[in-house]
Amino acid sequence: MIRAFYWRLHLGFKKIKSTRLRKKLGQNIKAIITKSENGLFAVDPQDLEVGQKLRSGGFGIDEVQRLKTFINMDSKVLIVGTHIGALAIPLSKHCKEITAIEANPNTFELLEINLHLNHAKNITPHNILANDSHEKVEFLLNTVNSGGSKRKPKKSSFLYDFDNPEIIELQSHKLDDYLSEHDYDLVLLDIEGSEYFAMKGMKDILSNCKTLVVEFLPHHLKNVADIDVETFISVLPGHFTKFNLPDHQQEHNISEVKTVLQNMYDANIGEDGIIFTSN
Numbered sequence: 001m002i003r004a005f006y007w008r009l010h011l012g013f014k015k016i017k018s019t020r021l022r023k024k025l026g027q028n029i030k031a032i033i034t035k036s037e038n039g040l041f042a043v044d045p046q047d048l049e050v051g052q053k054l055r056s057g058g059f060g061i062d063e064v065q066r067l068k069t070f071i072n073m074d075s076k077v078l079i080v081g082t083h084i085g086a087l088a089i090p091l092s093k094h095c096k097e098i099t100a101i102e103a104n105p106n107t108f109e110l111l112e113i114n115l116h117l118n119h120a121k122n123i124t125p126h127n128i129l130a131n132d133s134h135e136k137v138e139f140l141l142n143t144v145n146s147g148g149s150k151r152k153p154k155k156s157s158f159l160y161d162f163d164n165p166e167i168i169e170l171q172s173h174k175l176d177d178y179l180s181e182h183d184y185d186l187v188l189l190d191i192e193g194s195e196y197f198a199m200k201g202m203k204d205i206l207s208n209c210k211t212l213v214v215e216f217l218p219h220h221l222k223n224v225a226d227i228d229v230e231t232f233i234s235v236l237p238g239h240f241t242k243f244n245l246p247d248h249q250q251e252h253n254i255s256e257v258k259t260v261l262q263n264m265y266d267a268n269i270g271e272d273g274i275i276f277t278s279n
Helices: 002-025 050-055 061-068 088-094 105-117 195-200 203-208 218-225 229-233 254-266
Strands: 032-036 039-043 076-080 097-101 123-126 136-141 166-173 186-189 211-216 242-245 250-253 271-277
Touching (some): 061 271, 088 123, 105 123, 195 218, 195 229
16 A cells, blocks of 8 residues: 555656656657667657656667567567667667557657658558557557557556546557568567557467567556456467566476466566567
């Protein structure tokens, strides 16, 4: 109870800080340009997560270095949840091409700007929501943490709506149908609770990929997707032999996936990117 109170207080302060910064800069400032380890980026000044980290020097540098080990200059990469390109742009220098999926129209606009700023010509962006069907989906446009924008959760939480996000409707697509390319060496999914729905709609793509990296957060499974661990792992392709938990420095055989993820779920422990491999 006390921990939850302080977390709500922390998010409240972030909202106040973001609002004050917007007022100081004025409503006409859409983005500011910052130089970081990731490259040259246009970022929303209200974004106090990825945007703030880029303004402070860099974002996800360790993750970029880790992902580089799974690709080479002949590799094709699919990123679902590209945001403004903080991972995609530096990774594009180490592979043949990247297909970049981003649902949020506001962050997609910044993504396109950042591709031009960094001359990232081997990244093809798509402004769509990955899903298991073709339908309209309600979507939250968060501002303080734009990377936390997501499909409207099945169960509401202060964690998702503390900054009073605008709710819009987006057309969703099955990536197996939307993308003509189904042969990717690396697939990365980070879409704030929609991972299960996206994977269900890209079975052909997943069956061909060599490495899958997917975010796993218990509160997203419980509140956003409203699914259990068994349902989540039911859409994983069958050719992977092991999985790695970089945040916890653990590696397991795929036979342990249900036990390990269930234990994490029960303890409310997440992983920014579980890495599934077949070798």
